[in-house]
Amino acid sequence: MSNSSTLLPAGLMAAYAVTLLLFARRQREQIGMGKRRWLMLTLLLALLNAAVYLLPDDAHMQADTKDFFISELTQPALGVILASLVFVAFTYHTLRYLQYRSAPLWTAAALIWWGAQAAITITTKDLSIGQDGWLGTIYDPVVWPGIIAIAGWAVIGALLLIAAFYAFFKAHLPEVANQALFYAIIVPLVLLGGVLGTSGSTGMREIGWVAEFFGLLGAVYSMIAYRVFDIRRTLRQTLATGILTLFTALIIFWVLLTGREMDTDGDTLYLMLGLFALAVALIYIPLRTVAQNIVNRLFGGPTEGVSQLLRQFSEEISGVVELDALADVTQRTLHQVLRARRAGLILVSNGADGTLHLEPVRRGLGDVPEHGVIFHDGPIYERLLKARAPLLQYDLDFGRTYASIKPEQRQFFEQMRMSAYAPVVVQNELIGIVCCGSKTSDDPFTNSDLELLMTVANQTGVALRNARLVADLRRREMDQAELNRRLSNTSDQLAQLDGVKTDFITIASHELRTPLAQIRGYTDIMEAMNEQGLLEQDQIESMTGNLRKAADRLENLIGAMLDVSQLNVNAMDLRFAQTSIENVMRMAIEPLTESVKNRKLMLSARGLRNLPPIQADMQRLVQAFRNVVLNAIKYTPDGGRIDISGYMKDNEIIVEVRDSGIGIDRAHQQLIFEKFFRVQDPSLHSTGTTKFMGAGPGLGLTIAKGVVEGHGGRIWVESEGQDPQRMPGSTFFIALPLTPPAEAKRVLPFEQGSKQMENFMRSQNPDAPQGEPEATLLKPPPGMRG
Numbered sequence: 001m002s003n004s005s006t007l008l009p010a011g012l013m014a015a016y017a018v019t020l021l022l023f024a025r026r027q028r029e030q031i032g033m034g035k036r037r038w039l040m041l042t043l044l045l046a047l048l049n050a051a052v053y054l055l056p057d058d059a060h061m062q063a064d065t066k067d068f069f070i071s072e073l074t075q076p077a078l079g080v081i082l083a084s085l086v087f088v089a090f091t092y093h094t095l096r097y098l099q100y101r102s103a104p105l106w107t108a109a110a111l112i113w114w115g116a117q118a119a120i121t122i123t124t125k126d127l128s129i130g131q132d133g134w135l136g137t138i139y140d141p142v143v144w145p146g147i148i149a150i151a152g153w154a155v156i157g158a159l160l161l162i163a164a165f166y167a168f169f170k171a172h173l174p175e176v177a178n179q180a181l182f183y184a185i186i187v188p189l190v191l192l193g194g195v196l197g198t199s200g201s202t203g204m205r206e207i208g209w210v211a212e213f214f215g216l217l218g219a220v221y222s223m224i225a226y227r228v229f230d231i232r233r234t235l236r237q238t239l240a241t242g243i244l245t246l247f248t249a250l251i252i253f254w255v256l257l258t259g260r261e262m263d264t265d266g267d268t269l270y271l272m273l274g275l276f277a278l279a280v281a282l283i284y285i286p287l288r289t290v291a292q293n294i295v296n297r298l299f300g301g302p303t304e305g306v307s308q309l310l311r312q313f314s315e316e317i318s319g320v321v322e323l324d325a326l327a328d329v330t331q332r333t334l335h336q337v338l339r340a341r342r343a344g345l346i347l348v349s350n351g352a353d354g355t356l357h358l359e360p361v362r363r364g365l366g367d368v369p370e371h372g373v374i375f376h377d378g379p380i381y382e383r384l385l386k387a388r389a390p391l392l393q394y395d396l397d398f399g400r401t402y403a404s405i406k407p408e409q410r411q412f413f414e415q416m417r418m419s420a421y422a423p424v425v426v427q428n429e430l431i432g433i434v435c436c437g438s439k440t441s442d443d444p445f446t447n448s449d450l451e452l453l454m455t456v457a458n459q460t461g462v463a464l465r466n467a468r469l470v471a472d473l474r475r476r477e478m479d480q481a482e483l484n485r486r487l488s489n490t491s492d493q494l495a496q497l498d499g500v501k502t503d504f505i506t507i508a509s510h511e512l513r514t515p516l517a518q519i520r521g522y523t524d525i526m527e528a529m530n531e532q533g534l535l536e537q538d539q540i541e542s543m544t545g546n547l548r549k550a551a552d553r554l555e556n557l558i559g560a561m562l563d564v565s566q567l568n569v570n571a572m573d574l575r576f577a578q579t580s581i582e583n584v585m586r587m588a589i590e591p592l593t594e595s596v597k598n599r600k601l602m603l604s605a606r607g608l609r610n611l612p613p614i615q616a617d618m619q620r621l622v623q624a625f626r627n628v629v630l631n632a633i634k635y636t637p638d639g640g641r642i643d644i645s646g647y648m649k650d651n652e653i654i655v656e657v658r659d660s661g662i663g664i665d666r667a668h669q670q671l672i673f674e675k676f677f678r679v680q681d682p683s684l685h686s687t688g689t690t691k692f693m694g695a696g697p698g699l700g701l702t703i704a705k706g707v708v709e710g711h712g713g714r715i716w717v718e719s720e721g722q723d724p725q726r727m728p729g730s731t732f733f734i735a736l737p738l739t740p741p742a743e744a745k746r747v748l749p750f751e752q753g754s755k756q757m758e759n760f761m762r763s764q765n766p767d768a769p770q771g772e773p774e775a776t777l778l779k780p781p782p783g784m785r786g
C-alpha cells in the first residue's frame with residue numbers, strides 16, 4: 001500500500017466529516033424539500049466507504065482460510081457493498097428532494113437489491129469483485145455478485161435521472177425546474193464517481209472518489225442554498241463567453257501570423273505593424289458587436305429596448321381609465337419586457353377585520369380564483385407593503401417565512417399560477433399586485449427581472465388608482481340608479497296610498513250620506529204624513545223598517561271605521577278562549593246564507609270539522625272570516641262558487657276561501673289589505689252589501705288582517721289577476737297558530753307612530769300603561785270569556 005492511496009481516503013474522510021458537521025449545524029431555509037437526515041446518512045455512509053480503503057488490502061491473505069464465509073470478505077468487496085449502500089441512501093434523498101411521494105417504495109426495492117447483493121458478495125468464493133479491472137471481466141465467466149451490483153447501479157442511475165428530468169419538465173415554477181436540473185447533473189456525478197471509486201484501478205478510483213464527493217457536496221449545497229444558482233443561464237453565459245473568447249483568439253492568432261510574415265525592414269516594420277493593428281482593431285470592433293449580437297440572440301441576452309418599452313408603457317397607461325384596459329396594457333408589457341407567458345393584475349382593497357381583499361382582474365387569465373385574502377399582520381403583506389419588495393411564488397411555496405400562511409391563502413396564490421408578484425403602492429397603501437407567470441424560456445427570475453417587474457408595478461400605481469376610482473364611480477352610479485328606481489317605486493306606492501286617503505273622503509261621504517239621506521227622507525215623509533194624520537200602522541212599520549236598515553248600515557260603517565282606527569294604535573283588545581274553527585266559520589257565514597241563496601252561489605266547506613281547537617278571540621275571528629267570505633260573495637258573479645276548506649300545515653291551521661270571481665291583479669294583492677283601498681273607482685261603487693261588485697268602504701280586509709295578525713297569524717291572497725270576462729277567481733289564505741305566540745303582535749298598526757292618535761286614546765283611557773301598549777294586551781284580560 002502506497003502512501004498516496006491512503007492519503008486521499010483519509011483526506012476525503014476529513015472532508016466528509018467537516019461537511020457533515022457544517023451541514024448539521026446549518027439552519028435550513030426551505031420547507032418541503034425532504035428531510036435533511038437522509039443526506040446526512042448518505043454522507044456518513046460515504047465517509048465509512050472512504051474509511052474502507054484505509055483497511056489493509058487483505059484479499060489474498062484470506063484466500064486459504066475458507067472455513068468462515070465472512071473470511072471471504074475482501075476490502076475491495078466491502079468497498080462495493082458500502083458504495084451500493086451510499087447509492088440507496090442517496091436514492092431516497094434525491095426522490096424526496098424532488099418531491100416524489102413514492103420515494104419509500106423505490107428505496108425499499110433498492111434496499112432489497114442491496115441486501116441480496118451484499119449477501120451474495122459475502123458468501124461467494126469468487127474474490128474478483130472490487131479488484132483491479134473487475135468491471136470488465138465479470139461477464140465471461142459470469143460473476144454473479146458483480147453482475148447484480150452493476151445491474152443495480154444501472155437501474156438506480158436510470159431511475160434517478162428519469163426522476164430528475166421528469167421533475168424538471170413537470171415543474172411549473174422555474175426555480176423548482178432549476179433544482180431538478182441541478183440534480184440531473186449531480187446524480188451522474190455521484191453515481192459514476194461511486195462506480196469508478198470501486199473500480200479497483202488506482203487513478204480511476206481516485207477520480208471517482210473526488211467526483212462522488214463533489215456530487216454529494218452539490219447535494220448539500222442544494223439543501224442549504226435557498227435557491228440553486230440558475231444552471232441554464234450559467235451554462236449559456238459560459239458558452240457565450242467561450243464563443244466570444246474563441247472568436248477573439250482566432251483574430252489575434254491570424255493577426256500574429258500575418259504580422260510574422262510581413263517582411264519589411266526594421267525601420268518601417270513598427271510603423272507597418274502599428275497601422276496593421278489599427279486596421280484590424282477598426283474591423284474587430286464592429287465584427288465583435290455583430291458576433292455579440294448573434295451570441296445574444298442565440299443564448300438569450302438582455303432583452304432589447306426595455307427602456308423604450310417601459311416608456312411606451314407609461315405613456316399608454318396614463319390615458320387608461322378602465323380596469324380591463326389597464327390589465328391588458330400591463331399584460332402586454334410584461335409579455336414583451338420579461339417574455340412572460342402570463343401576467344395579470346390583482347386588485348387589493350381593505351376587507352373586514354384586519355384582512356385585505358384580493359380580486360384578480362380575470363381578463364385573459366383563464367381559470368383563476370375570484371377572491372382571496374391576505375392579513376395585515378401576515379408575511380405576505382409585510383413583504384409587499386412594508387418591504388415594498390417583489391414576492392416569488394417559490395418563496396411562498398418553500399420559504400420558511402411563509403410556512404405559517406393559511407392553506408386558503410396558499411391555495412389562492414397557487415391557483416393564480418404566477419411566478420412573481422410586485423406590489424402597487426400609492427400613498428402608502430397597497431392597492432394592487434402586478435403578477436407575472438413563468439418566462440417563455442422557463443428561466444428563473446433574476447434580480448434584474450424582478451427590478452423590471454417592480455418598475456412596471458410602480459408605473460401602474462396612479463393609473464390603477466384612477467381606474468379603480470372610475471370603477472367605483474360606475475358602481476356608485478349603478479347603485480344610485482337602483483336607489484332611484486326603488487325610490488320611484490316607493491313614491492308610486494305612496495301616491496297610491498295617498499289616493500287611498502283621498503278615496504276615503506269620497507267613500508266616507510258617499511257611504512255615510514246614502515243611509516243618512518234615507519233616514520232624512522223617511523223622517524221627512526213620516527213627519528209630513530203625521531201632520532196630515534195620514535200615517536197608518538203598516539206604513540209606519542215599513543218605514544221604521546227602512547229607517548232601521550239605514551241606521552244599521554250607518555252603524556256598521558262607523559263600527560268598521562272604529563275598528564280600523566283601533567288598529568292604528570295597537571289597541572284592538574283581543575280576548576282569547578278555546579274555540580273551534582268550524583264554529584267560527586259557521587257564525588261567520590250564518591248571516592250571509594240569505595245572500596248566497598239570492599245570488600245563486602254554491603258555497604261549500606270541508607275539512608273544518610277535523611281541525612284541532614284553537615285559542616282565539618271568537619268574535620273578532622268571526623268578523624275577519626265574515627269579511628273574507630263577504631268579499632268572495634261580492635266579487636263573484638251570480639251562479640259562481642265559493643269553496644272553504646281547512647287543513648293543518650307546519651303546526652298551523654290554514655283556512656282557504658276560494659271563489660270563482662273576478663280575481664285580483666298581482667299589483668293589488670298586498671294593497672287590498674290596506675285601509676280604504678279598493679281596486680275599483682270609488683265613485684263607481686254601489687252601496688248594496690252583497691251585490692256583485694257591491695260597494696264597501698275598503699275596510700273589510702284591513703280589519704281581517706289586523707285580527708289575524710293579532711292572533712299571530714298571516715293572511716294573504718293568490719290570484720292570477722283581475723279579469724271580469726274570464727273570472728280567474730281568488731283564493732284567500734288565513735294561517736293561524738294553535739296558540740298565539742306570546743310575542744305575537746296583536747294588531748299591526750297601519751300607520752306606525754301615529755303618536756297623536758295614541759295620545760288621544762290614552763287620554764280617553766287613563767288606565768292604560770304608558771310603556772309598551774302591546775305588552776298588556778298580550779295577557780288575556782281578567783274575566784275572559786270562555
Ligand code: ADP
Nearest residue numbers: 631632635663672678679696697698699700701
Ligand atoms: P271592500 O269593503 O271594498 O270590499 P275590502 O278591504 O274588503 O274592501 O277589500 C278591498 C278590495 O279588495 C275590494 O274593493 C276589492 O276590489 C278587492 N277584493 C277583496 N276581495 C276580493 C275577491 N274575493 N275577489 C276580487 N277582489 C276582491
